[in-house]
Amino acid sequence: MNTKLKAVWLTLVCFSGAAAWAASEKPNIIYILADDLGYGDVQCLNPKQGKIPTPGMDRLAAQGMVFTDAHSSSSVCTPTRYGILTGRYNWRSKLQKSVLWGFSQPLIAPDRLTVAGFLKEQGYNTGMVGKWHLGLGLRSPDGKPTKGMKGGVDSVDWKARITGGPVDLGFDYWYGIAASLDMPPYIYIENDRFVGECTTMKAFHRDGAAHADFEAIDTLDVIGDKSVEYIRQQTAGKPFFLYVPLTSPHAPILPTEPWQGKSELGVYADFVMHTDAVVAQITAAVDASGLAGNTMIIVTSDNGCSKVCDGAKGDKGGLDFLKKLGHYPNAHYRGSKSDIWDGGHRVPFIVRWPAGVKAGTSCDEVICLTDLMATCAELTDTQLPATAGEDSVSFAPALKGQPIASSRKGVVHHSISGQFAYRSGKWKLLLTKGSGGWTKEQMTDDSPAQLYDMEADPGEQNNLYKSHPEVAERLLAQLESDVTRGRSTAGPDQGNDIASINFMRGVKKK
Structure with missing residues (x-):
């Protein structure tokens, strides 16, 4: 098919009003998870109070479906990622508050079924490019487990196999970093090995062990390029799942030179534009692959926009400064990252799937990022084991314009x-x-x-x-x-990882 005919075909497929399930084919699934991107940072979701241009995400929304009441399972990073990959609420694990660090040990149990592991069982290629932030089985040179946020060049055996990470939990391939860009170690990992060794100390907010060539400002583009490379390696004969947890627009806020000053709203807004461009780059790779028709692209965020976002170059006013410029990163919702109010956990959620989703549609039902696993099960016509996805409900019916059938009450x-x-x-x-x-x-x-x-x-x-x-x-x-009950959905009761969960901790006893 020549380029012009291919473009016409893609346009017809994307905007067809008769989008239907690809019953005989399992869809490819690309899950792009931005880091600290607020609901109001996507312009089409916040037209009155959103001042940052986001043409890449706006285009996906126009070609697919927007979920207006989607929520991360936590208002911070690590817990949300746990929920996405396991279909289980984060507070059922040993992590009852806060987040892990770059040297923390694995949070996901080795026998816990993940979305990647489940899809691998259904015949998928499974890849991940980006930030893990769920703990890794790193060891010091004397074989002891590492822990916490601090570590120097002599704190890790850089040549040892890394356990407990993506490739031990269902992914065939991973290229990325251990945690956030403000958390050492500052070094890339491919599959279960460090790419080189940390021989120096660098600080991207926190001091820590770093590879001599690692620069935080390059990471977002590396993730975009590696994601494109992975997509180009896929073929029509085998479905694939690609999980792309970005490092942006989380601090350190480091847009590359082409994006610096682009928004005229400060470095945070520049970084949102840079983030949007990487989403567009991944989308373009799908469109060029010939696989776009049956590829579901999901774009969302791990929580709301953070207070540490900079309003302008050299200014530390954060959210208040941006609001003075007319931009409300969390739209009209109260609070921000970390909070229990909706500004902390109501997130963008855009789905484009030409073969299964009608363009220009929306859904106002409440969904949670834990719902990916049950959705994948329905899309592949497979039943989840009773011990997996305990808090996951399929939103697949909504993609067809039908009500979500849920045994979960809330x-x-x-x-x-x-x-x-x-x-x-x-x-x-x-x-x-x-x-x-x-x-x-x-x-x-x-x-x-x-x-x-x-x-x-x-x-x-x-x-x-x-x-x-x-x-x-x-x-x-x-x-x-x-x-x-150890679960919020129908099925046999399951256990939590700790004996007692204090869900009343915020209520003072009389």
């Missing part, structure tokens, strides 16, 4: 400090008097918790806890059941 939200909220329908119960995170705001009334009608009050300003105690009691009972 979605659990979780903050950086380990505080809980529960969303069921229009109601949201927050078991704390404040944000549960970095936002220093507290309720002014004497209610022990918060209750909001998210349809009437999406900005979470009018606390209805006292006027609707029966709703609060019902949601609390549902949350308690979801916690104690």
Whole structure:
């Protein structure tokens, strides 16, 4: 097929109003996870208060479906990634609050089925390019497990095989880094080996062991290039799953030279534009591959925009500075990364799949990033084991414009400090008097918790806890059941990884 005919064909496929399931073919799946990208940072999702151009993501939205009420399972990084890959809430693991570090040991148990492992069983090639941040089995030169955030050039055996990472948990291939770009070690990893050794110390916010040639500013483009390379290696005869957890626009905020000053809104906005360009680069590779028709591209974020984003070059005003310029990174939602309010965990969620999703559509149902596993099971016409995906519900029906059939009564939200909220329908119960995170705001009334009608009050300003105690009691009972059963979906009860989970930690005892 020549280039012009191929372009015409792709346009017809992408915008066909008669999009239907590719019943005889398993779809390719590309899952792009931005890091700290707010719901309002994508211009088409925030047309009135979004000032950053994002043509790559806007184009995907126009060619597919936007989920307007999608949530990460946590308002910070590591826990959300655990939920995505396992279909299980992060607080069922040993990590009850905060995040892991670059030298932390693995969080996902070796016998836990992941999305990658499940799809590999269904005949998929499984690849990952980007940031892991779920712990690795690193060892010191004397064989002891590493831990924490600090480590020098002599703290790790750089030649040893890396255990407990992506290739031990279902991925055929991985190229990326251990954790965030502000967390050492600063070195690339390919499959289960470091690419070289750390021989010097560098600081991209935190000092730590680094490869002499590693520069944080290059990482986003390396992820884009490696993702394109992986896509080009795929063929029509075998489905593939590619997980692309980006390092941006998380701090350190380092757009490359072509993007510096591009937004005229400061370096954070420049970095969002750079991030969008990498999304567009990956999309273009799919379009050029001849596999676009049956390739599902999902773009989302691990949590809301962070307070540490810079408003302008040299300015540290963060979110407030951007708002003065007319840009609201978390749209009209209260709070930001780390918080239990929606600004902490309501995230962009865009799906383009020409063979299965009608262009220009949207879905207003509540979904969670834990839902990838059950969705993959439905798309491949396979049943999940009872011991996997305990908190995962398929959103596949929504892709066809149908209601999501869920045995899960609600979605659990979780903050950086380990505080809980529960969303069921229009109601949201927050078991704390404040944000549960970095936002220093507290309720002014004497209610022990918060209750909001998210349809009437999406900005979470009018606390209805006292006027609707029966709703609060019902949601609390549902949350308690979801916690104690070890699962929130239908199926046999499962265990949590710790004996007792304190979901009331944010409520002061009288």
